[in-house]
Amino acid sequence: MSDPADLTIAEAATALRSDDLTAVELLAAVRRRATMTEANIHAYLTIDAEGAEASARAADDAFASGDDRGPLQGIPIALKDNMVTRGLETTASSQILAGWHPPYDATVVTRLRDAGAVIVGKTNLDEFAMGSSTENSAYGTSRNPWDPERVPGGSSGGSAAAVAVGSALAALGSDTGGSVRQPASLCGVVGMKPTYGLVSRYGLIAFASSLDQIGPITRTVADALAVLQGISGHDPEDATSYRGELPDFGSQIDRGVEGLKIGVVSELSAEGTEPAVGAEFRTMLERLEGAGAEIKELSLPSTAYALSAYYLIAPAECSANLARFDGVRFGLRLDGETVEEMMGATRAAGFGPEVIRRILLGTYALSAGYYDAFYGQAQKVRTLVIDDFKQAYEQADVLVTPTSPTTAFKVGERTDDPLAMYLSDLCTIPSNLSGDPGISVPTGVDDAGLPIGFQVLAPALAEPLMFRVAKAVEDLAGFDARPALASSEGAA
């Protein structure tokens, strides 16, 4: 058989249930892949060799005794390092949490373990999930497997890179402004952000509480569905967790797009879009039309202000969420003559420049005399964005955009220009503001061989519809390219 590290979850699930493959073998293949690729792409911060091995053996025992917990059993999955794992170092890619071993598991971690998944390790991210390239990590930049001179995207860059090379069959990332979808697009894999509230945030180190959502990064749309089913559902530990009845997310997945109205958001398909990305997007629109969908051009005027609103709301919330990192109870501590000095020194040393930038921005946006003009105003824009989406979904079933205006940019290309970096999230941010779900599906590559992603957005809780269109896009694109791996067979 082909290398097990190249299997999808669906394929691995079949193989694990036959005599072809054991979970231990699958993990070994994935770990070999990691050994082969890590020097090039640095996707991981921590690999939990012992823990993963024990989980794999437990999965095999479970299979043998007829205890089948579902499609994720025995599947090696990586976790972005902003999800707390009991006893396993969790850093959020920051110096301020260097060596921190959480005393508890995030809910998604518990659910994955209960489903029999094998947690391989923790992946690299932009520090505290703030960034679009992983260059803000305090532990080095991850590299795009398609071209190591380029970024994998961010902030879930490590997770996307790992799935792209097969050093995990799936990974969890977190998406606040596009941090699952954009790196998935840049790395040629599938990345999905659920409806806000579908997946518990308990144990996710908070960046912006009203925007953060955990989502799966996988090789296929069907795999993303399987992971979402494993991690979603009401959690009493998260007061913002959705309490209603959940739709069957996969109920429409194979129905195709015949008769569906697909809306193209004019504001999100033009500005700053690279020609290749634009061309790929239009090609996919034609294919969808050919498959029976009606394409409609729609205008969502408030999306022009969405980026600005986001870069006030997210920093404001993060300025409060990151206040707890003060050296008192956990993490880094630098000494000082007074408590204030100790806190100040600790935070100045522990936080990287982008994090500091956003804390200052957020504090300013909330401060007396400025609240109305900045944070207050941004929240009003947010309401307009929500209203625009509601109106759009009265005219179309789903909305589509390129996931990212560009393909992967070079390492160092945008680090001196934060605003240029922020523009990476232009197409993804509006759905974080609205709380609606979105998914990125790889459809092709540009002339430099860099992947291009197609984004499908749907109304809140319309995941079934979203997966349906995404599957159709995946089938129509027929994208099965893989990044070339470093040739070090001998080292394996």
Next chain:
Amino acid sequence: MTWEVVIGIETHVELRTHSKMFCGCPVGFGAEPNTAVCPVCLGLPGALPVPNEKAIEWTMRLGLALDCDITEHSLFHRKNYFYADMPKNYQISQFDLPLCVGGHLDVTTSAGDRRIGITRVHLEEDTGKSTHLGEGGRIGSSGGALVDFNRAGIPLMEVVSEPDIRTPEEARVYAQELRSVILALGVSDARLEEGSMRFDANISLRPEGATELGVKVEVKNMNSLRSLQRALTFEIERQTKILDGGGTIAQETRHWDEEAGRTEAGRSKEEASDYRYFSEPDLVPLEVTEDIIAGLRSDLPELPAQTRTRFEAAGVDAIAARVLVGGGLVSLLDEAVGSGATAAEAAKWLTGEVTAYLNREGSDPAALPLDGGALAELIAMVEAGDLSSTAAKQVLEGVLGGEGGPRDVAESRDLIQIRDEGALAEAVASVVAAHPEEMARIAEGDGKLIGFLVGQVMQATGGKADPRRVSELIRESS
């Protein structure tokens, strides 16, 4: 110049719910430091708050008891400031949409009745507790602080009064009455010495007749009702002196020093007055329906003012009624009356001997081995003549000390009065025989000596003779 005193009081009340405001940790007092904690109340990365429904209900109950309006769409807000005992360096509190607004509390002082307005009652979480190490000595590593997070996250109600209070006495009575209401509702232990009820006062002076408020001084660290009154009295003097001398009052926070009997300006730390409030994104808005409000209102227990009125109607005098209600002795009295005692008589014992005992021992009325039935029994024994009033006091002491019920204690301590006619006659006869001169003088009309002879009989009988009957018998013998 006559100065009008304007006082407002902010009261923080720890709710004694089973668990904390936003997590399942137990609410208690005196546990080993940092043992009643979890990721949520420690503010660990990734932790999230989940609101305590009981705490919200109890806050609304207090609002209703204070005649407030309940806000139908209420929000929690983040109040942002850095401090070592703040796990998240923001406190989840309420800002412009508190649970309860616009009520009042009626108080009675020596100057008469007054209605004190209540601006709002809101709900928030308490902070941890810092213990500062060794003051003084800047050399080396002296100084530092220990922080205990057991208290962090305990539900805290904040009651803000309108600046309607005009005298230190009124302030104390307001605080007392508020405490009585809280005790009647059963939502807090309201123990000032334990910190489950804390007061801050804002006080300013203005020329009599003026409408604008003067410069406000905040006074903190008043750990008893008495210090509340003393601190405000001191502040009035201090501010009057300054203003009379033509000076201006500094707007500041001052701390009351109970030992020194004065307020001191607080350490000048940067007052973070900009809390950058924004609505708490980890919590959904509270929706309170009319039905919920109606249900809570109909479930309200009898409130202190109603209890006092009821006691007075039953024959208890006003001051005793106030002591009973303020001292947590209401159920004891009701029980005693239920077991046959009169309200007035039960009140006498409760406000007298029992209150004295409670003050001496620093005990909690709820923890007493005495119940209303026992008190009624004691009173009945006195009325029946089985116990003299002196003996009864001793019996009560025994009951409070856990020796048993009144009759058991009376018997085991041999305090039951002798009422048997034969025994009394015998005792009287011996004393009469031993004091012929005194008897002769009594016969001539010297009534005072009867007392002396009664005393002799009491001595001879170990204090158990019924003194009234003995006195009668002596007269008859003369």
